[in-house]
Amino acid sequence: MTLTPFQALDRRVGIDGEKVLLAVVTLYVVVFAALPLARLLAEAFLPEGRMSGELVLQVLTSRAAVNATVNTIETAVWSTVISLLLGTSVAILVGLTDVRFKPSLSFLLLMPMLIPAQISALSWLELTGPSSPVLHALGIAPPLGTRNPLYSREGVILLMGIEHATIVFLSVRAGLRVLPRNLVEAARAAGATPGRIVRDIVLPQLRPAMVAGGALAFVSSIGNFGIPALLGIPGRYTLLTTLIYQRLSGFGPRVLGEVGALALVLAALAAVGLAVQAIALRGHRSAAAAGPDVTPFRLAAWRLPVEALLWGLLVLIAILPLVALAGTSLVQALGVPLTPTTATFEHYRYILTEYPATRRAFLNSGSLAALAAIVIALISLPLGHVALRRPSALTRVIDVIADAPFALPGIVLSIACIMVYLKPLPLLGVGLYGTYGIILFAYFGRFLALGLRPTVAGLRQIDPALEEAASIAGAGALRRLATVVLPLAAPAAMAGAVLVFMSAFNELTVSVLLWSSGYETLGVIVFNLYDEGNATAAAAVAMLSVLVTLAIAAVLTFAVRRMPKGVLPWQA
Amino acid sequence: MAGVRLREVTKRFKGVAAVDGVDLEVASGLFVALLGPSGCGKTTLLRLVAGFESPDAGTVAIDDEVVSTATSVVPPERRRIGMVFQSYALWPHMNVADNVGYALKVKSVPAAERKRRVAAALAAVGLADYGRRRPSELSGGQRQRVALARCLAMEPRVVLLDEPLANLDVHLRDSMQAEFRAFHAATGSTMIYVTHDQAEAMALADMVAVMHRGRVEQLAPPADLYHRPATPMVAEFVGRGMVVPALVEGSPDAGRIRASVLGAAVPLRCNGATNSALACLRPEGLELADADAGGCIPARVETLTFTGATTTVHLRVEGTGEDRPLYLHVAEHVPPRGSRVGVRIRDGWLIPG
Ligand SMILES: Nc1ncnc2c1ncn2[C@@H]1O[C@H](COP(=O)(O)OP(=O)(O)OP(=O)(O)O)[C@@H](O)[C@H]1O
Ligand SMILES: [Mg+2]
Numbered sequence: 001m002t003l004t005p006f007q008a009l010d011r012r013v014g015i016d017g018e019k020v021l022l023a024v025v026t027l028y029v030v031v032f033a034a035l036p037l038a039r040l041l042a043e044a045f046l047p048e049g050r051m052s053g054e055l056v057l058q059v060l061t062s063r064a065a066v067n068a069t070v071n072t073i074e075t076a077v078w079s080t081v082i083s084l085l086l087g088t089s090v091a092i093l094v095g096l097t098d099v100r101f102k103p104s105l106s107f108l109l110l111m112p113m114l115i116p117a118q119i120s121a122l123s124w125l126e127l128t129g130p131s132s133p134v135l136h137a138l139g140i141a142p143p144l145g146t147r148n149p150l151y152s153r154e155g156v157i158l159l160m161g162i163e164h165a166t167i168v169f170l171s172v173r174a175g176l177r178v179l180p181r182n183l184v185e186a187a188r189a190a191g192a193t194p195g196r197i198v199r200d201i202v203l204p205q206l207r208p209a210m211v212a213g214g215a216l217a218f219v220s221s222i223g224n225f226g227i228p229a230l231l232g233i234p235g236r237y238t239l240l241t242t243l244i245y246q247r248l249s250g251f252g253p254r255v256l257g258e259v260g261a262l263a264l265v266l267a268a269l270a271a272v273g274l275a276v277q278a279i280a281l282r283g284h285r286s287a288a289a290a291g292p293d294v295t296p297f298r299l300a301a302w303r304l305p306v307e308a309l310l311w312g313l314l315v316l317i318a319i320l321p322l323v324a325l326a327g328t329s330l331v332q333a334l335g336v337p338l339t340p341t342t343a344t345f346e347h348y349r350y351i352l353t354e355y356p357a358t359r360r361a362f363l364n365s366g367s368l369a370a371l372a373a374i375v376i377a378l379i380s381l382p383l384g385h386v387a388l389r390r391p392s393a394l395t396r397v398i399d400v401i402a403d404a405p406f407a408l409p410g411i412v413l414s415i416a417c418i419m420v421y422l423k424p425l426p427l428l429g430v431g432l433y434g435t436y437g438i439i440l441f442a443y444f445g446r447f448l449a450l451g452l453r454p455t456v457a458g459l460r461q462i463d464p465a466l467e468e469a470a471s472i473a474g475a476g477a478l479r480r481l482a483t484v485v486l487p488l489a490a491p492a493a494m495a496g497a498v499l500v501f502m503s504a505f506n507e508l509t510v511s512v513l514l515w516s517s518g519y520e521t522l523g524v525i526v527f528n529l530y531d532e533g534n535a536t537a538a539a540a541v542a543m544l545s546v547l548v549t550l551a552i553a554a555v556l557t558f559a560v561r562r563m564p565k566g567v568l569p570w571q572a
Numbered sequence: 573m574a575g576v577r578l579r580e581v582t583k584r585f586k587g588v589a590a591v592d593g594v595d596l597e598v599a600s601g602l603f604v605a606l607l608g609p610s611g612c613g614k615t616t617l618l619r620l621v622a623g624f625e626s627p628d629a630g631t632v633a634i635d636d637e638v639v640s641t642a643t644s645v646v647p648p649e650r651r652r653i654g655m656v657f658q659s660y661a662l663w664p665h666m667n668v669a670d671n672v673g674y675a676l677k678v679k680s681v682p683a684a685e686r687k688r689r690v691a692a693a694l695a696a697v698g699l700a701d702y703g704r705r706r707p708s709e710l711s712g713g714q715r716q717r718v719a720l721a722r723c724l725a726m727e728p729r730v731v732l733l734d735e736p737l738a739n740l741d742v743h744l745r746d747s748m749q750a751e752f753r754a755f756h757a758a759t760g761s762t763m764i765y766v767t768h769d770q771a772e773a774m775a776l777a778d779m780v781a782v783m784h785r786g787r788v789e790q791l792a793p794p795a796d797l798y799h800r801p802a803t804p805m806v807a808e809f810v811g812r813g814m815v816v817p818a819l820v821e822g823s824p825d826a827g828r829i830r831a832s833v834l835g836a837a838v839p840l841r842c843n844g845a846t847n848s849a850l851a852c853l854r855p856e857g858l859e860l861a862d863a864d865a866g867g868c869i870p871a872r873v874e875t876l877t878f879t880g881a882t883t884t885v886h887l888r889v890e891g892t893g894e895d896r897p898l899y900l901h902v903a904e905h906v907p908p909r910g911s912r913v914g915v916r917i918r919d920g921w922l923i924p925g
Contacts, residue, residue: 473675
C-alpha cells in the first residue's frame with residue numbers, strides 16, 4: 001500500500017500534526033514580530049544596549065524631543081476630538097435616521113481606509129493650495145505664492161481628524177448594530193423625542209464604542225507619518241515620527257540609539273491608547289448577537305437639509321481632494337488653468353518612461369505587497385486555526401504579539417528591524433539592511449494582524465463539527481487543515497490577503513526608513529517627488545496607485561458577496 | 573464488535589463537573605441511549621468517548637483498549653469510531669460521494685473498492701442516485717442519511733450519535749428512527765445515542781442511561797426504567813411519574829412489600845431494598861372511587877384536561893399535607909371540578925435509591 005503525502009508526513013513527524021502547526025506559527029511570530037520588538041526593548045534596558053540610560057535621558061530631555069512629544073500629544077488629542085465628532089455624528093445619522101443612500105454615504109466616509117495618508121495629504125494640499133485646479137475652476141484661488149494654509153499645526157490636526165474619523169465611524173456603527181432595539185422603543189413609548197433618545201439612551205450605550213474608536217484614532221494619529229511629513233515638515237511643525245525620520249535620514253544608523261529612544265516614547269504613547277481601547281471593550285465583546293436594527297427616526301422635513309449637509313461634507317472630505325489630485329496630475333504646469341484643451345498626460349508619460357525609479361517602485365511595491373499578502377495568508381490559516389481551536393496560554397501570547405507590529409506605530413517596527421538586521425545575520429553572514437529583504441521582513445510582521453483578522457472571522461464561521469467529522473473519519477491535523485479548513489476558509493484568507501496587498505502597496509511609514517536606492521516603494525516615490533518640488537509628477541504617481549487600489553477594492557467588493565460576512569472592514 | 577467502558581470518568585469545565593464520576597459499561601453490539609435534561613452532560617460524555625474531550629479523572633476504554641486517561645488521550649482520528657452530528661457536519665465543499673468516501677480516502681483504500689463501498693453505503697440509506705449532489709442541494713432528512721452513510725462506509729467499531737434528529741420535523745423523525753434501527757441491525761455495531769426525547773430513547777434503544785447533573789442515575793432496558801425506576805429523579809423524569817412518601821410496614825415477600833402511602837395501605841412492588849421512603853406511582857396504577865370508599869385516599873379534583881380519548885384529572889390529596897398533585901386518566905364518568913373523590917392505588921413501586 002502506498003502512503004499518501006499526509007500519511008508520510010504523519011509518520012515522519014510522529015503523528016502530531018498539531019504540534020508541527022503550532023511550531024511553525026510560533027516560529028513565524030517570533031521571527032517577524034517578537035524578535036524586532038524584543039530587540040528594541042533590549043537596546044533600551046540591557047546595559048550593553050545602544051540606548052543605555054544616559055543617552056536616553058539626554059535625548060529625551062533635548063528641546064527637539066520634548067517639542068515633538070508635546071506636538072504629537074497635542075495633535076493626537078485634537079485630531080481625535082475631530083474624529084469623534086465626525087465619525088460619531090455620521091454613524092448616528094446614517095444608522096438611526098431615514099436618510100437615503102446610506103451605503104454610498106458610508107462608503108464615502110470609509111474612503112480614507114483605501115487612500116494612504118501621504119496621498120490624502122497630497123490631495124488636500126492640491127485642493128487648498130494657490131494652484132488648486134478646483135479653486136481655480138471656482139475662481140476663488142488665492143494668488144500664486146500664497147502659503148498653503150495646511151502647512152501648519154491646524155492643518156495637520158484637521159487632516160488627521162478627517163483621516164481617522166473612519167475608525168470612530170466603524171466602531172460606533174458596530175456599537176449601533178448591537179444596540180438593543182427595545183431600549184429605544186421603550187424610550188419612544190415613554191414619549192421621548194428623538195433628540196432626547198439620542199442624548200439619554202443611545203449615546204450612553206455607545207460610550208464604550210466611542211471610547212474604543214477614539215482610542216484607536218488616537219493611536220493612529222500618534223503613528224501617522226504621511227500627514228506630518230507632507231504638511232508638518234514644510235510648516236516647521238515637527239512630530240515624533242517626522243523627527244525620527246529627519247534624524248535617521250540625516251545622520252544614518254549611527255543615531256540609531258537616539259531614534260530608538262524616540263521610538264520608545266512613540267510606542268509608550270500608543271500603548272496608552274491601546275490600553276484605553278482594551279478597557280473600553282472589556283465585557284462588550286460578547287454582545288455580538290445583533291438583534292433587528294432600530295427602526296430609523298423619521299427626519300420628515302429635516303431630511304433634505306440633513307442629506308444635503310452629509311453629502312456636502314463627505315464630498316468635500318472624500319471626493320474633492322481626489323479631484324484636485326487628478327487635476328494637478330493633468331495640468332501643464334502648476335498654476336496653469338485646467339481646461340479640456342490644456343489637459344495633458346505629459347506627467348504620466350514622464351514618470352512612466354523617463355523617471356526609472358517609478359517603474360522600479362511599482363515593481364518593488366507590487367512584488368513586496370504580493371509576497372507579503374501570500375505569505376501572510378498562508379500563515380494566517382494555521383495561526384488563526386490553532387488559536388481558535390486549541391487555545392492555550394501559548395496561543396494567547398502569540399495572538400497578542402502577532403497584533404503588536406500592526407497596533408504600534410509603523411516607524412517603531414522599522415527602527416526595531418534596522419536594529420535586528422543592521423549587522424549581518426549570524427550563521428548566514430548576509431546583512432539585510434539596505435536590501436529588499438528588510439522591507440519584506442518588516443511587512444511580514446507589520447501586516448500580519450491585518451491578514452489574520454478576516455481569516456479568523458472566516459474560520460469562526462466554520463462549524464467545528466465539520467473538522468470533528470474529519471477527525472472521526474481518521475484524518476490527522478495536517479490533513480484536516482488541508483482538506484477541510486483550507487477550502488472553507490480560503491475566501492476569507494483571500495480577502496485578508498487582498499487587504500494586506502492594498503495596504504502594503506501604498507505604504508510609506510515603514511519603508512520610508514528602510515528603503516535604499518533601487519529598493520524604493522511607491523509611497524517613498526510620491527513623498528520624494530513632492531519633497532523635491534515636483535508636485536505634478538507626485539500627483540501622477542499618486543493617481544496611478546489610487547486607481548490600482550480602488551480597482552482592487554471594487555473587485556473585492558463584488559467578489560465578497562460569496563464570502564462569509566464580516567471579512568471586509570468597509571462593508572456591512 | 574466493541575464495547576465501551578467508562579470508569580470513574582470526571583470532566584470539569586472551569587471547576588464545574590459536567591461529567592461527574594461516571595461508571596458506564598456498554599456491551600458490544602448494544603444500542604444505548606443517553607437520556608437526560610438539558611445540560612446534564614450527555615454531549616460531554618459522548619465527546620469523552622469520541623476523544624474530543626480529555627477526562628480530568630478516570631479512564632475510557634473501547635474494546636478493552638484504554639483510549640483516554642487523565643494524562644493521555646488517543647486522538648479521535650485513531651479510534652476507529654463513527655459519529656453522527658446534530659448539525660450533520662457534511663463538508664459543504666465536497667459532493668455526497670466524496671463526503672461518504674472521505675474516510676476511505678484517508679485510509680488509502682484503492683479507488684475501485686472505495687467506489688464500491690460508497691455506492692453500497694449510499695444504497696443502504698436509499699440515496700443511490702445522489703452521489704454527485706452537493707450537501708446544500710439536499711433536504712434535512714437526506715443530509716442526515718448522508719451522514720449515516722458516511723458513518724456506515726467507515727465500518728466503525730462504535731457509533732456515537734448526538735441528537736441526530738433534533739433538527740428534523742416530527743414526520744421525518746419516525747422514518748429516520750427506522751433508518752437507525754436498520755443501521756444497527758445491519759452492522760451490529762455498538763451505538764451510543766444522545767437524546768433528550770424519552771419517547772425516542774425508549775423506542776430505539778436496548779438500554780437507556782438516564783443522566784442527571786453529570787451522573788448516570790440508572791442504566792436499564794426501557795421497560796425497567798418505566799416500571800422500576802432506581803431513583804426519584806428517574807421516576808419523575810421518565811413518564812412523569814408521581815413520587816410520594818411511603819412508609820414501609822413489613823419485609824419484602826415475592827417482590828412485594830406492604831407500605832402505607834398517603835394514608836392508604838398498599839402492597840408495593842420492590843426489589844428487596846426496604847430502607848426507602850419514596851414510592852413511584854403511575855396514572856395507570858391509580859383509579860377513582862367514591863369519596864368515602866374504604867382503603868382510598870381522599871382528594872379533591874383540581875383541574876381537568878381533555879386530551880381526546882381520555883381526560884386527565886389532577887387531584888389534590890387532602891389531609892396529609894402532601895402538596896404534590898396526583899393525576900390519572902379517565903375515559904368516562906369524569907368527576908366535576910372541585911368535587912371530592914377517593915383514589916385507590918392499584919400498583920406502585922418502592923423506589924430503592
Ligand atoms: N466547552 C465547554 N466549556 C464550558 N462549559 C461547558 C463546555 N461544554 C459543556 N459545558 C457545560 O457542561 C455542562 C454539560 O454540558 P453538555 O453539553 O454535556 O450538556 P447536554 O446534556 O448535552 O445538554 P443539551 O441537552 O442541552 O445538549 C453544561 O453545564 C455546559 O454548560
Ligand atoms: Mg448536548
